[in-house]
Amino acid sequence: MLTAWLYVGIFLVVAVLLPAVAIALAGILAPKKSNPIKTSVYECGIEVVGPARVQIKAQYYIYAMVFLVFDVEMVLLFPWAVAFKQLPLFAVFEGILFLLILLGGLFYAWRKGALEWF
Amino acid sequence: MSAFQIVFLLIALLTLFSALMVVFARKTIHSAFWLILALFGVAATFATLAASFFVVIQVAVYIGAIAILIIFTVMLTRRSMEESGDQLLPGWGWAALVVLIVFGGLVFMLLQWQGIFQPPQVLTAGGENLENLGMALVMPDRYVIPFEVASVLLVAAMIGAIYVAGDHKKRS
Numbered sequence: 001m002l003t004a005w006l007y008v009g010i011f012l013v014v015a016v017l018l019p020a021v022a023i024a025l026a027g028i029l030a031p032k033k034s035n036p037i038k039t040s041v042y043e044c045g046i047e048v049v050g051p052a053r054v055q056i057k058a059q060y061y062i063y064a065m066v067f068l069v070f071d072v073e074m075v076l077l078f079p080w081a082v083a084f085k086q087l088p089l090f091a092v093f094e095g096i097l098f099l100l101i102l103l104g105g106l107f108y109a110w111r112k113g114a115l116e117w118f
Numbered sequence: 119m120s121a122f123q124i125v126f127l128l129i130a131l132l133t134l135f136s137a138l139m140v141v142f143a144r145k146t147i148h149s150a151f152w153l154i155l156a157l158f159g160v161a162a163t164f165a166t167l168a169a170s171f172f173v174v175i176q177v178a179v180y181i182g183a184i185a186i187l188i189i190f191t192v193m194l195t196r197r198s199m200e201e202s203g204d205q206l207l208p209g210w211g212w213a214a215l216v217v218l219i220v221f222g223g224l225v226f227m228l229l230q231w232q233g234i235f236q237p238p239q240v241l242t243a244g245g246e247n248l249e250n251l252g253m254a255l256v257m258p259d260r261y262v263i264p265f266e267v268a269s270v271l272l273v274a275a276m277i278g279a280i281y282v283a284g285d286h287k288k289r290s
Binding site: 084112 | 125178179182183184187190191193249250253255257262266268275276277283
């Protein structure tokens, strides 16, 4: 079990080192000559329009909140799904009831227009 | 000192350092990023305990959802939040005292426990039994009521968030 995690750890170290080495090498080797065009903000190659620090929409917050709720739902449903094969029919319906209650929340979000991007 | 202990110490240092940086970073968005690293350190600690399910929860829920929610909140309030000024609140001495007392109490309690000086018990392959947890969550004689109440709680949280964040002027 722990050796399986060891591979994940090695993978993580390599994943951090690869870009770190590339960026550090570029920083050491690259000539440090600056001009206004070079230091300007990069925005997909086109010229920058407006300030970068704009107020984002509150819509993002609702999206993140709804996502968080369904993420927590995943935590509770995952063990249920793992044990699915051994469950009696009654217990399967318990899980479905759990889903149906949350579906009510989703319908509320839908009706209130939280899923629309206005 | 075994390699396992070195790995644990590295993870603990990383977690504690990023937790400190969450408090000391000048910019709120930097605090949020340090928080992700601290949560990741906790996930790695779970991994050293061979608790795979908790690792997945930690990464998916705490890093994947809560940290993102915090970053969105910082981005929403960045204009109105002051990033300059004193980082110490007036009553920090009292807070430090309370923290010291709580920390001392926790250390004292843990020292009473026999297992504190023993290495963690290595779980066997079936040790962390997700199937048992899943069965316990939906069996009528176990935790089925808390399971369904959790669903109701989640719906309440979602409705509350949508109501608070929603655009009231538009609909009224």
